[in-house]
Amino acid sequence: MNLIGEKISYKPDEQFHLNDVSFNFKKGNLYTILGRTLSGKTTLLKTIAGLLNPDQGSISFEEKDFIKIPVWERNVAMVYQQFINYPHLNVYENITFPLEQRKLSPGQIKKDVDEALKTVGLVGFENRKIQELSGGQQQRVALARSLAKKAKICC
Amino acid sequence: MSKLYTFLKYFFITFWTVFVVAPFLWAVSTSFKDFQSVNSKVTYIPWLDFEPTLEGWRVLIKSPAKGGVDIVEPYFNSIFVTCTASLISIVLGTLAAYALSRFTFKAGFVRNNDITFFFISQRIMPPIVLSIPFFIFLSTIGLLDSLLGLVVVYIVLLMPIAVWIMVDFFNRVPKELDETALIDGCNPYQAFYKVVLPNSIPGLIVAGMFCIIFGWIDFFFAFILTFTEVQLLPVKVVALNSSITPWWSLSASALVSVAPLIIVAFIVERYLSKGNLSGALK
Numbered sequence: 001m002n003l004i005g006e007k008i009s010y011k012p013d014e015q016f017h018l019n020d021v022s023f024n025f026k027k028g029n030l031y032t033i034l035g036r037t038l039s040g041k042t043t044l045l046k047t048i049a050g051l052l053n054p055d056q057g058s059i060s061f062e063e064k065d066f067i068k069i070p071v072w073e074r075n076v077a078m079v080y081q082q083f084i085n086y087p088h089l090n091v092y093e094n095i096t097f098p099l100e101q102r103k104l105s106p107g108q109i110k111k112d113v114d115e116a117l118k119t120v121g122l123v124g125f126e127n128r129k130i131q132e133l134s135g136g137q138q139q140r141v142a143l144a145r146s147l148a149k150k151a152k153i154c155c
Numbered sequence: 156m157s158k159l160y161t162f163l164k165y166f167f168i169t170f171w172t173v174f175v176v177a178p179f180l181w182a183v184s185t186s187f188k189d190f191q192s193v194n195s196k197v198t199y200i201p202w203l204d205f206e207p208t209l210e211g212w213r214v215l216i217k218s219p220a221k222g223g224v225d226i227v228e229p230y231f232n233s234i235f236v237t238c239t240a241s242l243i244s245i246v247l248g249t250l251a252a253y254a255l256s257r258f259t260f261k262a263g264f265v266r267n268n269d270i271t272f273f274f275i276s277q278r279i280m281p282p283i284v285l286s287i288p289f290f291i292f293l294s295t296i297g298l299l300d301s302l303l304g305l306v307v308v309y310i311v312l313l314m315p316i317a318v319w320i321m322v323d324f325f326n327r328v329p330k331e332l333d334e335t336a337l338i339d340g341c342n343p344y345q346a347f348y349k350v351v352l353p354n355s356i357p358g359l360i361v362a363g364m365f366c367i368i369f370g371w372i373d374f375f376f377a378f379i380l381t382f383t384e385v386q387l388l389p390v391k392v393v394a395l396n397s398s399i400t401p402w403w404s405l406s407a408s409a410l411v412s413v414a415p416l417i418i419v420a421f422i423v424e425r426y427l428s429k430g431n432l433s434g435a436l437k
Contacts, residue, residue, distance in 0.1 A: 051334050071337045072345075084335045088353040101340030145339070 001027040001062055003048070003153060008057030010043060017043045018054065042081070045155040049076045061153070072101075077151035083142035085130045091117075092126035094141050098149045116148035179413075186211045186407035193402050211403030215411065226391050226408055233371060233388040234415065236302055240309030241366035245359065247310070248317025253347060255318070256325035257333065271322050274315040282375045293380060300384045308376055313366040320365065324358030325351070360423045367419055371412075388412055 003025040010018040018040045025031055033041050046052045048059065050071030059066040066074065077098075085094050095116055099109045117123050120140040130138060146154060184199060192198050192205035201207040217223020251274070254260075255267050277285070289308050290299070298304030328351055336346035352359075377387035386394075392408045395401060 046334075049338055051337065070342070072340050072342050076338060078335075078338050080331055080335070082331065084329070084331045086332070086335075086350055086354075088350075098339035101345075149339070 003059070003061045003066075005048070005059045006057055008044075008047060008054045008059065010040075010047060010052060010054045018047065021057070045078065048153065049078045049155055050074050074153075075149070075151050076153045076155060077146035077149045078155040079142050079146050083139040085138055085141050085145075087130050089130070090126070091122060091128050091130065091133070091141050094130065095145045095148050098145060102149075112148045112150065113144075116144040119147055120144045182406040182409050185402050186404075186410055188403050190399075190403075208403075211401070211407040214401070214404040215408055224391065224395055224404070224408075226388060226411065229386045229388045229391040230411070232302060232385060236305045236309055236387060237367055237370035240306050240313055240370050241363060243306075243310050244313035244317045244366050245363050248314045248362065249321050249352075249355075249359065251314075252318045252321030253325055253351065255322050256328075257330065271318065274318045277311070277315050286376065286379050289376065289380060299380060300382045302385055305377065305380060305385070305387070308380060309370050309373070312373070312376070313370055316365045316369060317362045320362040321355070321358055324355055324361075328354055356426060360426050364419065364423060368416060371416060 003023075005021060005023045008018050008021045009016060021040070021044060033044060035041050043052060047054055048066075050066070050069065053067065086097060089097065092113065095113045096109050099112055104112070114123075117126065120143050122137065122140055122144060125133070125137065130141065133141065184201065185193065187201055187207035187209070188198065188205055189208045189210055198204035214223045215226045218225050255271055258267075260267055260270060289311075293299040293301075293304040293308070296304075298307065332350055332354070333343075333346050336350040337343070341349055372389065373387075374389040374393065377390050378393075381387065381390065388408075389412070392405070392412060395405050395408060
């Protein structure tokens, strides 16, 4: 069940963005990746999420070759440094979005969303537009969307 | 200072309003005049300066056999050609623009910006340069003097506008929005139509409006590529002009011609201010 990366390299231009990176993340643990600016932290997370394909190396999860699985089938949750929300949807719709993509039942979706809203303290804000929220509240919506997914890997 | 500013502000607003609206009002007034009212002296206001008549308007729907010009068929031809070509241009142009905005293309020294410029370069060329190839092309495929042929040509003319506007618009939609949609379970097509497209509605409307305007007002290609079978409105309106210029029916036809554009502008105006991306990326 570990998320294992071996000798991952990513070089889209003249410079390596990732150079021979290996890791072994165990299930249920919380890991922090530290590094100076432009050291490749976000690139590594994007590679795990599937947004970038490494030039070399492998990533395996649950004994499957993760690199062959497209990003939309990986069941990964990711919250960006700049928090991203869907501006055309309200708070509730923003959080339900990934759950609807997974075609969960309406009852299950409501339960998961209510739970996520409660966790981030946004109960009562369901019908607000994203633009009507403060920066901090917008960040919490993005967080709630990731939590509601109950993804196996959270970046 | 502030009084002078207010005065100048209202002065220029009034001046510009009169400048824009006056020709329109003049056309409305002239459309209700007859030969006598137009040629005897300068007249402005119906019932006071001249006796209004609907003759200028009647001519437009009368058949040529009864001394009219019958613009109904050209009118619907123009609506069909403009709407069909604009719709197809927007669909194809939006897809092309999305690809140019999100993916990197390399072919020799050609890059994304070069391809975008290649699209718009067609609009930079004088229309006469394109007219001969279009004529030969439509003639070869047997679509000269047909609605379908005009639709094909108008797609070629309008798509660059759609691509140009939408590339710029998609460039302003953060890439992270697409990426978040992919992480949330959308495949690239779903990310496009469920997330990127709904946030690009103002751009689509602007592109659509430009396509409709340029398609609707085109005279040159409608004139060159049609003869007897098919006529579009601009050609028909110009054909109204004979040895005696019928200013009343010309004015009426001008008003009828501009009406769809005004209706479209009123319908889409409220959407232009909607849909900002302020909540997309903090």
